[in-house]
Amino acid sequence: DVKVTQSSRYLVKRTGEKVFLECVQDMDHENMFWYRQDPGLGLRLIYFSYDVKMKEKGDIPEGYSVSREKKERFSLILESASTNQTSMYLCASSLVSGGYYTQYFGPGTRLTVL
Amino acid sequence: DAKTTQPNSMESNEEEPVHLPCNHSTISGTDYIHWYRQLPSQGPEYVIHGLTSNVNNRMASLAIAEDRKSSTLILHRATLRDAAVYYCILRDVVKNSGGSNYKLTFGKGTLLTVNP
Numbered sequence: 001d002v003k004v005t006q007s008s009r010y011l012v013k014r015t016g017e018k019v020f021l022e023c024v025q026d027m028d029h030e031n032m033f034w035y036r037q038d039p040g041l042g043l044r045l046i047y048f049s050y051d052v053k054m055k056e057k058g059d060i061p062e063g064y065s066v067s068r069e070k071k072e073r074f075s076l077i078l079e080s081a082s083t084n085q086t087s088m089y090l091c092a093s094s095l096v097s098g099g100y101y102t103q104y105f106g107p108g109t110r111l112t113v114l
Numbered sequence: 115d116a117k118t119t120q121p122n123s124m125e126s127n128e129e130e131p132v133h134l135p136c137n138h139s140t141i142s143g144t145d146y147i148h149w150y151r152q153l154p155s156q157g158p159e160y161v162i163h164g165l166t167s168n169v170n171n172r173m174a175s176l177a178i179a180e181d182r183k184s185s186t187l188i189l190h191r192a193t194l195r196d197a198a199v200y201y202c203i204l205r206d207v208v209k210n211s212g213g214s215n216y217k218l219t220f221g222k223g224t225l226l227t228v229n230p
């Protein structure tokens with residue numbers, strides 16, 4: 001079974017702190033993704049990566065950066081956390097086969113910024 | 115970006131079939147239709163995908179209109195564990211210096227409530 005793990009299920013940080021969210025997948029997938037999910041807004045894509053050291057902005061990249069130094073690991077960084085970044089953060093990896101996608105999601109990290 | 119339209123919510127009774135509709139009138143000829151669902155307090159999970167022909171798997175069936183402008187996810191016998199948000203998604207093309215890559219854009223989906 002594919003496994004996508006995230007470093008924490010719950011995280012509480014203070015405004016202005018630097019926050020690292022880690023995601024690891026064990027299936028040698030090329031593509032990895034970071035989403036945030038807020039009530040009434042659905043899932044919104046922050047960043048994604050289709051290869052080591054490669055990244056693409058998603059729909060809401062402002063206030064975030066990412067790092068992918070190894071194929072299995074994709075990190076989301078909040079350089080200076082703000083209260084409006086309180087959210088559920090979901091990581092995913094995907095297998096690309098032909099024209100269809102199968103994305104596998106981690107359990108999510110609920111981040112609260114005070 | 116390819117777009118889909120789904121009802122915000124639907125309701126069903128346990129052990130009855132559920133038909134979840136999706137419109138995707140701007141679909142291109144090579145776009146696969148993907149369905150995911152998100153159970154409460156969990157990340158989304160893959161349900162099914164299809165291109166032109168109807169598809170069946172252990173979770174659901176996917177019926178695709180002949181013109182491909184709409185599709186329907188069918189749960190043959192809804193259970194309480196099927197209560198979730200269901201997303202119908204087409205892939206988006208992302209052009210970059212290396213060529214093209216793809217991503218999935220999740221909309222708000224359909225919230226399915228299953229009554230006992």
